[in-house]
Amino acid sequence: MLEILTGPFAEFLFMKRALLGTLMLSISTAPIGVFLMLRRMSLTGDAMSHAILPGAAIGFLFAGLSVTAMTIGGLIAGSLVVLLSGVAARQTDTAEDSSLAAFYLTSLAIGVMIISMSGSNVDLMNVLFGSTLALDNTALILLFIICAITLLTLAVFYRPLVMECIDADFLKSISRYGAAAHYGFLILVVLNLVSGFHAMGTLMSVGLMILPATVARFWVKQLEPLILLSVLLAFIACVSGLLFSYYVSVPTSPTIITSLGAAYFVSVLFGLNNGIVTQWLIRTRKHLSA
């Protein structure tokens, strides 16, 4: 039994690399997801992940599947979208969700077009769903750097970030950290989406960010446990996704997201906080004892 779980990782270097890569990704991306969820910005994260695609695609156009070129392209595109969507939200009366939808559908379409112009269908699949099992040294180093930057920044901006989520007006009344925390956080989102992009692909990367937080919310109530549980869930999903895709030979990143989806489904029904069945049980018990 243990052999089934550890064997593939012991035997193959590519599995070890994938394990290391997804571990680093889980540690940095899941906490970001918790804050995105708490700020009701899950959809914004989704939109931003798609917005990175055209940038990465332009990188691809110039240098093929090069980690560096696609990272630089993705970072530029992501930062541009952060700025533009901020301006768009302030300058127009368009409801935020509809302008986000406009943003991400267009970017996705443009990105797919650019890649199809110069690459094959395999390249396209690679960009959309990532190459978890083919992480090279450059990609692993990138994941490590982004993980380190994320943890450091979160440690430094933790208090302002929390305060900005709860009570932005109050934070503004006592300090100037509000704006720094806000934009610093958005930059972290972009960075993590770019690193997620390499391991999980542009369509799936935001899933590893948002879903663990959404699942964890059904089980714990305080912020710190929420963050820790999200990291743990993300990593468990990665390991089970890697193993499943190894034995059944299906693409890895959809498998990882599917296992998180399964965890979400179970939590919606049986979660301690607001699970549907749980609430029903509590009600009937009250009813019986009354």
Add this chain to the structure above:
Amino acid sequence: MLKFENLTIGYNRHPAVHHLNATISEGDFIALIGPNGAGKSTLLKTILGHVLPLEGKVLFNNISKTEISYLPQSSAVDRKFPISAEQFVATGLWHESGPFQRITKEQREKIHHALRRVGMHGFEKRPINALSGGQFQRVLFARKLIQNARLLLLDEPFAAVDEQTIEDLMKVLIELHNSGATIVAVVHNLELVRKYFPKTMILSRELIGFGLTAEVITTENLARASSIGFGDVKADICEVSHHA
């Protein structure tokens, strides 16, 4: 302490208050009243510097920005955020702890003391999403208490709060005033204003009246305030440029 000089304020070039001239002195205890949209919240935000004046200015005399404390409308706070009452109150210690330092033992004592003073003893670990509206308002006051501010700005502290809470929190405000704080509060309940607030400022797009409560709250002033407040809302979009 504060002086408004020909102050015109508003959002997106739509003025909310025109040509306000008034002085708030040290030790004042002022109720700010007026119809919805009269510019009361905007005035508080202008004092804080969140909203820049369209015309005129706010002069600060002998008070720095860190000595001002602000109590936002409780609807402006995300009450679903997973944080305990104690942690929430701790955010008021920003000027001591800054963004990085951990909360010391004395500071924790101070937080617990503040929660006791507002009648929330035993609720320290309770998540803020499990508090009622009145209880949460008490927690907001506890945070105010530990800020040690000299000028307190409160935006509708008594909206949607039960009688008992209003009475308890009013006592806290009076204590703060007695220990030297200057207080400006947006209040809707006139009975409350007459009972507790020595001074009143009526705003309705312009200054209707400012002075001793008994002299300012007159049928005539109130009628004037509501007729202007609900009157031609659209007409004065460009009024600033007429005067400029």
